[in-house]
Amino acid sequence: MATRTATTPDRILERAEQLRRGRDLAFRDQIVESIYADAQAIAERAVRRGKPAGPTWDERLDRVLTSRLWGFPIMLLGLAAIFWITIVGANYPSRALAFLFFEVEEFAAGLFASLGAPWWLTGFVWHGVYRGLAWVVSVMLPPMAIFFPTFTILENLGYLPRVAFNMDWLFKKVGAHGKQALTMSMGFGCNAAGVIACRVIDSPRERLIAILTNNFVPCNGRFPTLIMLATIFVAAAFPPALASFAAAGAVVGVVLIGVFFTLLVSWVLSRSVLKGEASSFTLELPPYRRPNIGQILYTSIIDRTLFVLWRAILMAAPAGGAIWLLSNISVGGDSLTGWVSGFLDPLGRAIGLDGVILLAYIIAIPANEIVVPTIIMAYLGAGMMLELDSLTELQALLVGQQGWTLLTAVSLMLFSLLHNPCSTTIWTMYKETGSKKWTALGALMPLAIAFVVCFAVAQTARAVL
Amino acid sequence: MTSKRPKSIRRRRLPVVEPEARPRLGLRQLGIDTTDWDYVVALAGNPNTGKSTVFNALTGLRQHVGNWPGKTVARAEGGFEFEGDKYKLVDLPGTYSLLSASTDEEIARDFILFGRPDCTIIVADATVLERNLNLALQILEITDKAVICLNLMDEARRKGIRVNHKSLARDLGVPVVPTVARTGHGMDDLLRAAAGVASGGIRTQPHRISARGEAARSVDELARLLESAYPTLPNSRWVAMRLLEGDRRVEEAVRDGELADLVEEQSRAPEPAAHH
């Protein structure tokens, strides 16, 4: 009993402290060495290795995918191919869905009217809330259902670590971590996911850089805007056979601009507020794996597509209602939309956009997905029905009625790429960094950059043209 | 940051009222609802070992929680039934080791140490066995109740690597099940082994790391000290190693008696009877 009472927790801790003193790094080294020595002995007994006849598949693939000559072209082509498949493949289902949803809207609105419901109820429910939802679903679901599985295939193949491997030199030059390329890849799906993925970066400084710049990768909520603009304004300038390639090329161009800004801002951050040397970089290049198509379809559609869509729907419904109310409440002869967008118009014009677009971006702070539907609803104003089931109609509205030009399209693409992250991403930044200061920087810095860049582009374009 | 930590710990250490909940104290503290489950199984392993494929193969894609925003990246949970018992499967973050104390490693380590799952399935990549054994050996230091899932056997064969799982099982002292999770091959055997370990039907004698040099002497001395204080502590050597490395979390557990609680809980909990 005497010995038992002598060994108190404090006594144990004290002895541990004594033993630890003077050992420094040696102890951990010895432990890890012991573990690996055992692992080696056990593995040697259990593993029989046949002599491989020549280079294995992995080695051959690596030789091409990370080669000096082909490494970067293959990355770009792969990215372009994914966008092309998404744009082409999403086109028809999107149209079909839009047609279906707007048939339902018309029918339901008619039904409401015939049942004697007041006009404002019909308007709010069907032309506001429902229309917002319909837009989001028909615009977002098909591209996501194609983009996510295609991207997940690359992920499961083991290609993404190679992308990080190829790009690391660039990130090293700007004082960031090569795994930032992985977090950016996640950002394509959703910036909030990208911000969470920054946990793979061990060094706190580089992790913060990755978190603060993740927004410069256009997320899935912004792709519809980019794809729409690329299709209406870029693809239209090409013969129909090349149109889809031109559109994909334009989206790749925007992504490259995003990568450029990521590197630039990382460079500035690592030389100013996040000063420091590049930290230790270790990256495993796992063996290539045959992707499991069934699981990919499941995880990418159930987990990612439906999750992001659900979030968008939750945000879109109230936003649709809000824009309907803003458009239908009149003060002094003009709707609230008119007042607010009129107020924002000079600022919007200065950066190549207009007041309505800026208003849409304010309403779309909860979810970037609803920017385009909000713009359209605001343009159409109260109660005006227009069938927007095809891009031709949209083009007629934007170019014909609202006077959008190529400059508007370019400015909007840039603004969409660079502006502040959505509220979910901001909240995630706060949770991940635990700091209001960094969160504020992460939210406001992109906004300032977006204004500065768009202003410069618009003024230059106007001066030159 | 540090000012918040003690608060959350204190909150977690609130006394649990229902006496029958006691054997599951550790898991409940980690936020696992154990009421509807007979056994809790943890899934650990290196990154890129096909861990999530094993997870999906076991749970049949039901109740999968994705690693996506808003959800906790750290932990996915699912369930399955095997021979009339209900199992809860907890997917731990993929790590190379439990020694570096990164966030992911702490989550995995805390779950295995304090959560005391009924069985831990360690997924290992047959093509990179040596590196994967690093984590496996560390886990076997913490818990006796483990099964090795030797995954990606098809890839290994393709590369001309043959792994003798029987030799491995002899050396590691726990069941080793070769699998190809992608096709579901070997999953039944894995379930049977995991169920056997969880119910106590399969007795394991896990490999212990043979520490060398001065480190070994320090570990042995401290382990003896720990054993005299907690005679039923099953992983005294591991706790000793962590204390010698200055692991804050384990130090805390020793100081505030959490470790004593765990030991007591284990000795009090009746050995889960072999299935009725």
Place this chain on the structure above:
Amino acid sequence: MLPLLVLFLALAALGALLFWPRSGLLDRWRQARQLADRVQMEDALKHIHAREARGPLGTPESLAGKLGVTVKQALDLVSGMEESGLVQSTGRGLRLSQTGRKLALRVIRAHRLLERYLVDELRMPLEEIHAHADRREHAITEEELDALEARLGYPQEDPHGDPIPTSAGALEPQETTALTEWPVGRPARIVHLEDEPPETLAKIVAAGLAPGMQIEVRRVSSQNLVIWDGEEERALPPVAASNVSVVPLPHPVEAPTRLTSLRPGESGRVIKLRCAGFSRRRLLDLGITPGAVIECAFPGPLEEPIAYRVRGALIALRREQANEIEIEAITAAAE
């Protein structure tokens, strides 16, 4: 009515801004004053401690010079510290009391641990860390310091090679020699780089010297000391060399072979890792332990990083990490 209300609200807001507990301006100002006083006192303790260890004892005059205050202010500070029982004025200068030494060691511990952290985990350049640590050492709490120490793996020395005091406050002095006093041709190990003035430290760092390095002095002239590290010769002006302390090395200087010397297809066996902190732990986790066989697989498209095969896995490392791994080459015949 309305103007009155506005005035009242404005006054209330102003009052809150000024007098709000803890975050109000008044309290903040008071806190800042208290912090500034403490910073000055702790810096004074550090100075007196340093003078006790090396050189003549500190005086109010030397203190004034160090802290950049007038002698009168320094005298006030000293009498304040004497009243609190931290220092004693003796005929030859200032000495620390038991409590004073404890406090000074606490600050030194904070300083050196912070430096270790800045170098190991934040990878700051050696010549910048001193200033950063000087600013942060006063604000860090004891618990934070203990957590930091644990996280760093209980380091024994700061990045300049100075011992870090234990939490109990022990600090063992080390017998060292300045490099300028060291005989030509005798092998030595660098144990300490003086961190002040920073310009001199920058010169030492630029010459490529670091604590733990094995060196030998080859030639001495009035302009330069030529130092050999087993691989190449490095030149250092005597002013800078006097700020480098060394201890004898029992064996001749050995030139390390680094992982970066391997070309694709060649293999080596790891001898030791030179890095500390998280990068060391990470490398160990990945199986890059002493004794492991490592093969250079292929470089990236931009020549960096380089992929290495170790224990069956493919691991990419940057040049800096690969440089910190010492290996011995494995010849084809030995395999």
